[in-house]
Amino acid sequence: MTRKIILTSLSFLVFSIVSYAQPQGGSIKGKVFDELNEGFPFVNVALYQNGNIRGGATTDFDGGFKISNISAGTYDLEIKFIGYQTYRLEGLIVKGGKLLPLSPINLKEATELLQEVEVVSYKVPLIDKDGGASGGTVTREDLARMPGRSAASIASTVGGVQSDANGNITSVRGSRDDATYYYIDGIKVRGSTNLPKSAIEEVSVMTGGVPANFGDATGGIISITTRGASRVYFGGIEAVSSGFASGEDVYGLDNYAFNLFEGTFSGPLLMKKDSNGKKTDPILGFFISGNYNNVLDPRPLAIDQYRLKPSVRDSLINDPLRATGLGFGAYYNTDFLSQDNFEKVKYRQNVDRTRASLAGKIDVNAGPNMNISFGASGAYSDRNTMPSNAMLWRNSLFNYNNLANYRDFDWRAYGKFTQRFQNVSEDGENSKGVKNAYYTVMVDYSKNYGWVEDQTHGDNYFNYGYIGDFQIAKTKSYGFTDYDGDGVLDYVQSGVNDDSISFNPSKLNNDMAAITSEYFNLYDNVAGNYENITQLLDGGALLNGMRPTDVYGLWRNVGYSYNTSSQSDNSQFRITAVGSADIGDHALSVGFEFEQRTDRYFAVSPVGLWTLMRQLANSHTDYGRGIDENTPSVSNFGSFQQIDFATLNTAPGEFSGDDAQSFFDYNLRNSLNMDPDGTDFINVDGLNPSEFSLDMFSADELLNSGNNYVSYYGYDHTGQKITDRPSFDDFFTKKDRYGNYTRPVGAFEPIYIAGYIMDKFAFDDLIFNVGVRVDRYDANQQVLKDDFSLYPTRKVSEVESINGQSVSHPTNIPSTATVYVNDIEDATTILGYREGNQWYSSEGVALNDIESVVPSGYVVPQPYLAEDVSVNDDVSSDAFEDYKPQINIMPRIAFSFPISDEALFFAHYDVLTKRPTTGTRLNPVDYFYLQTGNIGTVNNPSLLPEKTIDYELGFQQVLNTRSSLKISGFYREQRNQVALVNKIGAYPQTYSTWGNIDFGTIKGLTVAYDLRRSGNISMRTSYTLQFADGTGSNPYAAQNLIASDQPNLRTIYPYSYDQRHQIITALDYRYGSGSSYDGPRIGGKELLKNTGANLVANFASGMPYSRQQRITGAALISSPTPILQGEPFGSRKPWNFRADLQIDKNITLNFGSDDSKKKTANLNIYLLMTNVFNTLNITSVYRATGNAGDDGYLNAARFQTSIQTQNDEAAFRNYYAMKANNPYNYGVPRQIRLGLKLDF
DSSP states (O other), X not given: OHHHHHHHHHHHHHOOOOOOOOTTOEEEEEEEEOTXXXXXXXXXXXXXXXXXXXXXXXXOTTSEEEEEEEOSEEEEEEEEOTTBOEEEEEEEEEOTTOEEEOOOEEOOBOSSSSOOEEEEEOOOOSSOTTOOOEEEEEEHHHHHHSSOOSHHHHHTTSTTEEEOTTSOEEEETTOOTTSOEEEETTEEOOXXXXXXXXXXXXXXXXXXXXXXXXXXXXXXXXEEEEOOOOSSOEEEEEEEESEEEETTEEEESSSSOEEEEEEEEEEEEEEEEOTTSOEEEEEEEEEEEEEEEEESOSSOOSSOEEEEOHHHHXXXXXXXXXXXXXXSOEEEGGGGOOGGGEEEESSOTTOOEEEEEEEEEEEEEEETTEEEEEEEEEEEEEEEEOSSHHHHHHHTTTOTTOOEEEEEEEEEEEEEEEEEEOOOOSSGGGGGSEEEEEEEEEEEEEEEEEEEEETTTTTOGGGTTOOEEEEEEEEEEEEEEOSSSSXXXXXXXXXXXEEEEEEEEOSTTHHHHHHHHHHHHHOSOSTTTXXXXXXXXXXXXXXXXXXXXXXXXXXXXXXXXXXXXXXXXXXXEEEEEEEEEEETTEEEEEEEEEEEEEEEEEEEOOTTHHHHHHHHTTGGGTTTTOEEEEEEEEEEETTEEEEEEEEOOSSOSSOOTTSSSOHHHHHHHHHTTOOTTOOOOOOGGGSOGGGOOGGGSOHHHHHGGGSOSEEEESBOTTSOBOOXXXXXXXXXXXXXXXXXXXXXXXXXXXXXXXXXXXXXXXXXTEEEEEEEEEEEEEOOXXXXXXXXXXXXBOBGGGOSEETTEEOOOOTTSOTTOEEEESOSSSOOOEEEEEETTEEEETTOXXXXXXXXXXXXXXXXXXXXXXXXXXXXXXXXXXXXXXXXXXXXXXXXXXXXXXXXXXXXXXXXXXXXXXXXXXXXXXXXXHHHHHHHTOOSBOOOTTOOOEEEEEEEEEEEEEEETTEEEEEEEEEEEEEEEEEEEEETTOBSOOEEEEEEEEEEEEEEEEEEEEEEEETTEEEEEEEEEEEEEESOSSTTTTHHHHHTTOOOOOOOEEOTTOOSEEEEEEEEEEOOOGGGOOSOEETTEETTTTEEEEEEEEEEOOOEEOOBSSOOOTTSTTOOOOOBOSSTTOEEOOOEEEEEEEEEEEEEEEEOSSGGGOEEXXXXXXXXXXXXXXXXXBOOOOTTTOOSSOOSTTTOGGGHHHHHTSSOHHHHHHHHHHHHSOGGGBOOOOEEEEEEEXXX
């Protein structure tokens, strides 16, 4: 022992360590023994990754060591002491948040002065004794072999993660789809999780037992760790392709032309040098990876799909209409096509997608106990699509050229600082003191931009609805009357009429302009057809701001343009910090998190702007028809005296926001160099779109009494980003210099703060993980004091008399209850009370029906308004108050205890909360039009966080040296889930909003089998049995009830995504080389050397749906509301099966003949097939028939008369059959790709 202590100082000088950490890192714990099997103190332990030292420790007096806060990944552990063989443990797999206990390590004395190294390959334990989170982890080695490229596809291979037939994650253990969060390198992701596959080190999925350092999620956590820098230079390039498109043809393995290129490069940027100038250790290291991907059809269809032949489409543009035969009007020629006019296509039209992603890291070696690192990742996506598959489908037959263009750009960056404190002691006194202390501070910033717009017009808003130039000829109308009372008839002007309209088409929307052009060619007579706008509309022509009629209410017609242009700008700033230390047998961690979001959004419905401009221009002159009888002019009309009048101006003088003249008209006249106070008629439809801009309108004009043409927050009504923070009252009071209300709405800026403390401690192999997290969520906005009234009201405690008459209240009515009276403006009698959502009669009887509280002649109850408050007052902040920050305390307890070395029980109890994500932003527009009556669903800024209580009990058993079994039962209680609710009886009107009224339970069992490499095969498989029931599958589940003004009924039924049975298997079969090769040989050659296959299969029961009583024509764009048959979600869709396969072969390439200069590279060739068996999976069915391709409408007896009276019965039947056979009711077909990857 004396010898060991003497050598300690020399050993410490020779070898130093650098720590590397990130929040939520893992830990390694072990013990070193000498040749006498005694604890070996003061031994240096170092952890390496890619040749770079990532952390380390010095063994204590008993030989124990622990390295904490290690980034997830694969490492080598090296143990050194002078005079002893170096011990190297390779392939150590560290998982985020997990403690990895190592088997005892025995050092051997060196037999020679030359350095001796004992190399041992690490074997991952079959059972996890850590007792941490449930779920699974997939490492880079496994990722490389699996057929999925995205983190989501990898996560879906973990038991308890439900996915549909297309591989999309639908739920984690029965939670809603917004309850699971993604993290990339500790950054909470907003936007895309798209990363280069080569950049991913590990994907960790937590389905339960979420530790206290994670919050704001009630489903699961999917944490992605990216790779770090290397000590030596390395790189890789990869190309993947399924084929190439040339014109409309695709040549390759499938019809979808998937092509991806990816590259990776890493190494040192700056190295330390010794006294001889030789490079030693890196000071700066980097890692960078990026990819580019283009695909012709990212979501292929499994059944036949058709389109209108391009030649027929061209002919329809040249000849879109036909005369009705009635002497007026027109039919669309698209009503009369036969099946011969359509052709089968191999891929969806005009839906190509381009993606690019980039990830990088820079590690700074700032000292032996300090590490600084910086990282960033980003993704860009550009694709043509529509907001939903239903909208895509209705456009696909005739109108595939007119889709929306979606572009997203997400990026995130972080800086991280870690400081370690090492402990060296020559006695055992410190063994129970503070050890392995460190702290980490991380600052990150994320940005998410999004654009949605017509792929042709972009943000040129006035191009969207432009058909062409309409010239309107106007003439004055006259009548004979004795104007001056002299007994002689005069020829007196009576008004101004449209005389005729001519049209010159625009090429901006050529397919729509062709319809109006054709209409002008149908008839020879102007009279009855082309005299005025009314005749054009009756005849079937399109005006600016109009779109063609749907084909039989089934398909969007040729030229039907997209009608949205929007942009979003969301940011997130976070500071996280964690400090940890081992105190005795306890690993204590204390952490903090601060998050500030800033969300902005602006959207225009641009097509309708032409209709709005037509309404606003000339409005002060009665659209040029008004005559000012106070300003006659006299001339002669033959022998008669002719009396003409000037055009009426109802807003003479300087412009004011209160004028009858619109702000748009005023600005337009200025723009056209016309007299802004003039009355000359402006023909809006005769102007070019470039003449207009959004800043010509006032905010109120674009908000249009609740029929909004714009939606915005964080921008003004013209789409300009605002830099200040307008108050709530500013929306109702702020005006510009003309007196127009500006209606500013600030950005949504919620604040989230959390703190937590965790303790991980072990007694031998018994491990406990306990913690508590405290979250504080502040929506940082105002909320209604009483969501049943827009105005301050009087409470029981404030009402002692009414109209001079004293009143008494029932004794059971709370003093805080609102009083309701017989007349809001002249109250004389109390009719009832309300406390929260509970209504009472005037006698204090609890009511389920508020009819008795509603005065005669009124629609809703009349609250007794506060003193000096009138129903004529503007909405103001008097009825609002600041959001009360919600504080949630969430205990987390997890533990595991072994029965033996090969079996253990584990359990956990967790309380989880999540901020509301639906309808939570304060929108003053809602309250402004709640007063005027024109509203939809009103956001509820006072929503509470959603809550889940999670229980789990499980058992793990080693079956043999290479396999294990894990059984876990889980139970979840969901509370305060967000749902649509009705505020029946609210003043000034009943409205729908969001409330925390949904609840549910999830019960389930997961059985997982893990077979480690046994010969050629390894396998992970799991079976999950789950019952997910509740009152609402999502916040919109009660939409139909709310629309019919039904009360807020809560009934338990299966969730729409409830998947009772799911079997997931990840199977890998591969051959080695040399002595480990046992495959077929030809001529002594190893035919399948370094060749393998990886199969990921998912077999799942169908999800539920609700049957309906009668056939309703579900394939129609606007289908009738169905009537429920039986219980909600009482029927089930068929089971689904999907298997993805990757077959690959590694080839080692050698370069150079001189051994000192010899280089090697690895070439991996692989074939990837998704849905390898081309299974036709049904994902949706029609509720009346239970069939995926037929809703029953065409054969239903009660619809035959309606079908027979269509313009062309045969065409209608053909169109309907094609529409009902919806390919989006099925999963995706087989896709095949060939890949080459070169690592050097």
